[in-house]
Amino acid sequence: MDRIVYDRMAAHDSTHWWYRARRDILADYLTRYAALPAEARILEIGCGTGHNLPMLARFGTVEAIEIDPAARAIAGERLGRPVGDAPLPALPGVERGAYDLVAVLDVVEHIEDDVAALAAMKTLLAPNGKILIAVPAHQWMWSAHDVVNHHHRRYSKTTLGRAIAAAGLRAERMSWFNSLLFPLAAGARIAGRLTGRDDSDDSPPPPAINSLFETIFRLERHLVGRVPLGPGVSIVTLAHPD
Numbered sequence: 001m002d003r004i005v006y007d008r009m010a011a012h013d014s015t016h017w018w019y020r021a022r023r024d025i026l027a028d029y030l031t032r033y034a035a036l037p038a039e040a041r042i043l044e045i046g047c048g049t050g051h052n053l054p055m056l057a058r059f060g061t062v063e064a065i066e067i068d069p070a071a072r073a074i075a076g077e078r079l080g081r082p083v084g085d086a087p088l089p090a091l092p093g094v095e096r097g098a099y100d101l102v103a104v105l106d107v108v109e110h111i112e113d114d115v116a117a118l119a120a121m122k123t124l125l126a127p128n129g130k131i132l133i134a135v136p137a138h139q140w141m142w143s144a145h146d147v148v149n150h151h152h153r154r155y156s157k158t159t160l161g162r163a164i165a166a167a168g169l170r171a172e173r174m175s176w177f178n179s180l181l182f183p184l185a186a187g188a189r190i191a192g193r194l195t196g197r198d199d200s201d202d203s204p205p206p207p208a209i210n211s212l213f214e215t216i217f218r219l220e221r222h223l224v225g226r227v228p229l230g231p232g233v234s235i236v237t238l239a240h241p242d
Contacts, residue, residue, distance in 0.1 A: 013051035017214035028221040040100035046107035050075030089116040103132040118167035131239040169239040176232030
């Protein structure tokens, strides 16, 4: 990702509506569907500034990997111990067969060979282990945001399911999310194209709007995986060895 993306993440991951609500949604999703053992061993790959690590720590002992040095340093401070730097898809030096949960949250789209990356994650799993995957959805929503984040693709449920299956994994509880705000996001992307003002700036909106968006997005914690949601900005699933 461009340096500015990490800088914005560090500045806003504690206040931006998207980060805050998404953590709550993913925590509820894991609570309901992951069936993790007590004191699970968890690895987040591509942890960025480490903003998800306290949430994941509710479920067990967390380790993390981040290839960007500055973001890795921030994540290490949050985690209280060093964060690894092994790149996907090879993941050199990462213990195989050890983790009850591997979390890749808006990471797989950054990897050119997503099937190889998912297959490598599969080798990290302990018996009954799972991979928590979240990715951006809808290739037609491609924008400057994807460019500065160095994405290779956005996904449909079909393309994500194919990549997971090709890696020898099975997807379960696949769901759209960030669906309630999807019409606004889609409208903004379309308007940006029509006006030529496609902007990669993802800084928080004014406080009142930030709070409103957070409240609306957080409502999905009661819905994701439980009821079919309409198209969303993102897709979430759990995957396990087939």
